[in-house]
Amino acid sequence: GAVVSQHPSWVICKSGTSVKIECRSLDFQATTMFWYRQFPKQSLMLMATSNEGSKATYEQGVEKDKFLINHASLTLSTLTVTSAHPEDSSFYICSARDSLAQETQYFGPGTRLLVL
């Protein structure tokens, strides 16, 4: 099946710094990618929809200036957590929708962020 990768798989940073997470579709093109956040023992919450070549669409309550999304190519989307704080510590998961099979959405392995 199709593979979505994320890098890094885990990151620890100091409060106030920025962290960039990459999401790549390895063997398919994805005009649309999605970013989710998951706190322990909770479900996945959609943060934003990333569209190649255009601005991301953010869900209600998600600060677009804090969570910067860039989808510069058909295989790469990045999420930058700016001025990270301990409450941003979470599991960030991306998914990518195959441009040729619009119903199919593949998930990455997730990135664990710990802000000290």
Add this chain to the structure above:
Amino acid sequence: GESVGLHLPTLSVQEGDNSIINCAYSNSASDYFIWYKQESGKGPQFIIDIRSNMDKRQGQRVTVLLNKTVKHLSLQIAATQPGDSAVYFCAERGYSTLTFGKGTMLLVSP
């Protein structure tokens, strides 16, 4: 942020039993439903899907049932194995995005 004291519903079964995991969805306009399995520290893994014009779909050892009248979805796992232990999420597609349910933890004892 994290809610203190929050816990996932848990289903504990013996190896070899059949498991049934239930999910209530919210949007009557949802046209596509998916079950995902998530192991600790990993991303969701696709198990099976079903469109709203169907009420049952079978895969290998898994069956999904859809009852649109009461907005209910279930996942049946036959002959449950220890490797099936994970958190299971249902997801519904309303307009163009997936909305995930709260999840159920399945614990399989050998």
